[in-house]
Amino acid sequence: MIEFDNVTKQYDDGTVAIEDISFEVEEGTTTVLVGPSGCGKTTTMKLVNRLIEPTEGTVYFEGTDIEQKDEIELRRDVGYVIQEIGLFDHMTVRENVATVPKLKGWDDDRIRERVRELLELMDLPVEEYGDQHPTELSGGQRQRVGVARALAADPDVMLMDEPFGALDPITRAELQDEFLDIQAELDVTILFVTHSVEEALKMGDRIAIFDVGELVQYDTPQNVLENPKNDFVRDFIGQDRELKKLQVTPVRKVMYETNGERLPDVDPVAPSDTAQIALSRLLETDAGRLPVARDGEVVGVVEEADLRGTSDPTRGSI
Amino acid sequence: MVSAPPELALVPLLEIALAPLGIFEELPGAYDFITSNWSQFLHHLWTHIKLVLVSELLAILVAVPLGIAATRFPRAKPTIKGFGNTAQTIPTLAIIFLMLPVTGIGFVTAVAGLFVYALLPILTNTIAGIEDVEDGVVEAARGMGMTDTEVLRKIELPKAIPVIFAGIRTSSVIGVGTAYLAFFVGGGGLGTWVLQGIKLYNMEMAIAGAVPGALLAITLDSGFALLERYLGGDAQQSDDLVSA
Amino acid sequence: MPANAVALVGELAAIGGPAAIGGPAVLGELAAVGEPAFVVLGMITEVFRYFAENQTQLLEYTRQHAILVLRALVVAVPLGVTLGTLITYNDKLATVVLWLAGIMMTIPSVALFALLLPSLGTGSPPVVMALILYTQLPVIRNTYVGLTGVDEAAVEAGEGLGMTKFQRLRKIQIPMALPVVMSGVRNAVVLLVGIAAIGEIVGSGGLGVPIFEGYRSSNTVEIVGATVALALLTLTIDYAFGVVEQVFRLRNGEEIQPNLGTRAVRGLAGAAPSRVSGRDDDADATTTTTSAKP
Known part of the structure; x- marks a missing residue:
């Protein structure tokens, strides 16, 4: 969908932001660009909507060199969310969300319908919030409007630059979860920038880890955790690599099917819960093993040993 | 008053653009006028400066303590501020004319009029300067055991000084302008030449009085700006330096 | 022009003068005595009369x-x-x-x-x-x-x-x-x-x-x-x-x-002002109001 082909960006003052970067973002996935500040991740993202032009190399969008596209048209086809949100405080929530459809010249009915739909999706019903100004909203609500605005013209690609970075931890977790749900509903390719490994592991189908100016590893979260390419990646992930692995592994991947054995009488976990939650429950209960239940029906068992090792493919998953 | 008045027609653009250039034709004549009336010029200039200096010193002596008082006694603040704002809407011209019956003709009346108008900028800036000190700083000072007087003397006043200074700067530059009106109450100064020059349509005379006063105001403003920067203010120009 | 001023001083030596001409007689007399409160009162009456007449x-x-x-x-x-x-x-x-x-x-x-x-x-x-x-x-x-x-x-x-x-x-x-x-x-x-x-x-x-x-x-x-x-x-x-x-x-x-x-x-204009909530209306950090500016 988006392909970076030997891209280098050198700024006018001589700093090389990224050097010879090549990777491909697959359609319908969320790719997270992660790394310390100044590593070039934001620069890389801004190449896609041509807020920054590459010094060398080419960026392809659906096979076309983006230099061939009109930059204004391109930006209207690509959703854009930034950490500072950048809502237009002088416009209402409704007008903010309608920005790009209006620029694209949609007719009024279609815009109205789209705004209603999106605000509904963001849990900000249009009757209540449509005529408010952004200044009247909380930080979390503001960023929901920001996301709605970026999604308004039904873009195929969304660029998100640390979208939840300025929120408090609880709101951030909430929005992350909601966004994962929304993303499952929409068929949209996302390029997501963050400096937080935890967020990258949680949000990404693929993770691109940047060191200063270079792309070090581009892989799935599991592979990044299991096979960090070098010391930089290992350090960047941190010493709690095993814990993080638990965080990105769902229970369903480590449980085995029950064969009617007697299970300890403790609260079950769900197959979609993380292995981290299962471990925590195990530590709490001292039971040694936990039932896994979906909609109140026991579907499997998970043991401490399962959490410790990598998943055993012979046990299979449900 | 409802129908559009004919006077609203624009002054022709060309005239507007070229107007200030007319001054330059008159400058040589004005220069000759000054040199041939040198001692008189020095006298007017010195009187002008004295008017500003004396009224400004008096205004500082009154306005700074009054401003401090306003921040110490919150109940008096609206009164003091309201008085200041009302005074602002009264033109200097009226203040000076109205001082006449009270203090009679001469230098004193002029100084009194200038003094009244010089108060406000210093007063408002003193209040703003002290109030703008962050609450956290004041609280920290209290927490260290400073008394109210110590907080004022060691924290609030030092922090407010650049702001107060900006008020003094505004006030003095306005003063240079207002001092032109001193002529009307027999206070002398550069206004003598300007206003008589206008009256007699003697352009050399009028400009001989106007240019030095303008230069005086600009110099004073720039001088204060430098001093302010030295004191740590941001040395921005005020919106209302012109005497009104 | 200073001559005018001299004349003015003479005229106004007794500040109650103008008030005595137009104001209520008693007020005028009191003003002439120089009682400040009555001078002010007399002046206010005079100003109103001036407004009415001009x-x-x-x-x-x-x-x-x-x-x-x-x-x-x-x-x-x-x-x-x-x-x-x-x-x-x-x-x-x-x-x-x-x-x-x-x-x-x-x-x-x-x-x-x-x-x-x-x-x-x-x-x-x-x-x-x-x-x-x-x-x-x-x-x-x-x-x-x-x-x-x-x-x-x-x-x-x-x-x-x-x-x-x-x-x-x-x-x-x-x-x-x-x-x-x-x-x-x-x-x-x-x-x-x-x-x-x-x-x-x-x-x-x-x-x-x-x-x-x-x-x-x-x-x-x-x-x-x-x-x-x-x-x-x-x-x-x-x-x-x-x-x-x-x-x-x-x-x-x-x-x-x-x-x-x-x-x-x-x-x-038919706008709904209901959602406006209160705060100081003159507060505006970006503009410099009358000389009260650092």
């Missing part, structure tokens, strides 16, 4: 005065806004233009009228010209501050969403800057009304006429009456421009406590 004339002077200011604004505001917008594209130019406008501001009004006399003659032209020049600093600076002070994230978001440079200026920067520009114009107007009164020294007309007339004829009541009229004009214009500024702010979704005039205007 209604038509005073209205005419007020109209002339307002027109002087309006003529200046019609040229000065578009000019200042244009300059203020242009200098946002060049920092060096901004420094120079703001510095020049600042210099202009420090030139005393009496001196500036005199300097414009040779080329523009007497009457209203030199005064209108001076007023135009004095309007430049507040308008240019507030336009500049307003445009550059717009939330950078909003501008960046606008760019990222595919707005052209012109669309960003028109849809984001200008609407957000308008209240700030308006408050600059408002500051300027208050200043202009006062300066225009001095304009009478070159024969501009307006409320300076009765003030000087009062001075020449040693008529304190006339000076006070004209001054009151001038103050009322200032307050009215200030209020009117304040309403315009507030309407812009409310439209931008700022939380302010609208004054009566603003509520009336919005009521007529």
Whole structure:
């Protein structure tokens, strides 16, 4: 969908932001660009909507060199969310969300319908919030409007630059979860920038880890955790690599099917819960093993040993 | 008053653009006028400066303590501020004319009029300067055991000084302008030449009085700006330096 | 002219004099004794009488005065806004233009009228010209501050969403800057009304006429009456421009406590002011209000 082909960006003052970067973002996935500040991740993202032009190399969008596209048209086809949100405080929530459809010249009915739909999706019903100004909203609500605005013209690609970075931890977790749900509903390719490994592991189908100016590893979260390419990646992930692995592994991947054995009488976990939650429950209960239940029906068992090792493919998953 | 008045027609653009250039034709004549009336010029200039200096010193002596008082006694603040704002809407011209019956003709009346108008900028800036000190700083000072007087003397006043200074700067530059009106109450100064020059349509005379006063105001403003920067203010120009 | 002043002093040696002529006899007598409270009371009565007797004339002077200011604004505001917008594209130019406008501001009004006399003659032209020049600093600076002070994230978001440079200026920067520009114009107007009164020294007309007339004829009541009229004009214009500024702010979704005039205007326009919640209405960090500025 988006392909970076030997891209280098050198700024006018001589700093090389990224050097010879090549990777491909697959359609319908969320790719997270992660790394310390100044590593070039934001620069890389801004190449896609041509807020920054590459010094060398080419960026392809659906096979076309983006230099061939009109930059204004391109930006209207690509959703854009930034950490500072950048809502237009002088416009209402409704007008903010309608920005790009209006620029694209949609007719009024279609815009109205789209705004209603999106605000509904963001849990900000249009009757209540449509005529408010952004200044009247909380930080979390503001960023929901920001996301709605970026999604308004039904873009195929969304660029998100640390979208939840300025929120408090609880709101951030909430929005992350909601966004994962929304993303499952929409068929949209996302390029997501963050400096937080935890967020990258949680949000990404693929993770691109940047060191200063270079792309070090581009892989799935599991592979990044299991096979960090070098010391930089290992350090960047941190010493709690095993814990993080638990965080990105769902229970369903480590449980085995029950064969009617007697299970300890403790609260079950769900197959979609993380292995981290299962471990925590195990530590709490001292039971040694936990039932896994979906909609109140026991579907499997998970043991401490399962959490410790990598998943055993012979046990299979449900 | 409802129908559009004919006077609203624009002054022709060309005239507007070229107007200030007319001054330059008159400058040589004005220069000759000054040199041939040198001692008189020095006298007017010195009187002008004295008017500003004396009224400004008096205004500082009154306005700074009054401003401090306003921040110490919150109940008096609206009164003091309201008085200041009302005074602002009264033109200097009226203040000076109205001082006449009270203090009679001469230098004193002029100084009194200038003094009244010089108060406000210093007063408002003193209040703003002290109030703008962050609450956290004041609280920290209290927490260290400073008394109210110590907080004022060691924290609030030092922090407010650049702001107060900006008020003094505004006030003095306005003063240079207002001092032109001193002529009307027999206070002398550069206004003598300007206003008589206008009256007699003697352009050399009028400009001989106007240019030095303008230069005086600009110099004073720039001088204060430098001093302010030295004191740590941001040395921005005020919106209302012109005497009104 | 000093001769006039001498005459005036003589006339006013007994301050109660004018009051005794027009006011209620008792008040007048008490004022003549010099009891300050009665002097003030007598003066108020006198001023009211002056208003009643010179209604038509005073209205005419007020109209002339307002027109002087309006003529200046019609040229000065578009000019200042244009300059203020242009200098946002060049920092060096901004420094120079703001510095020049600042210099202009420090030139005393009496001196500036005199300097414009040779080329523009007497009457209203030199005064209108001076007023135009004095309007430049507040308008240019507030336009500049307003445009550059717009939330950078909003501008960046606008760019990222595919707005052209012109669309960003028109849809984001200008609407957000308008209240700030308006408050600059408002500051300027208050200043202009006062300066225009001095304009009478070159024969501009307006409320300076009765003030000087009062001075020449040693008529304190006339000076006070004209001054009151001038103050009322200032307050009215200030209020009117304040309403315009507030309407812009409310439209931008700022939380302010609208004054009566603003509520009336919005009521007529059919807008719902219900969601506006209170805060200090004059608080505006980006503009420099009357000299209370660090």
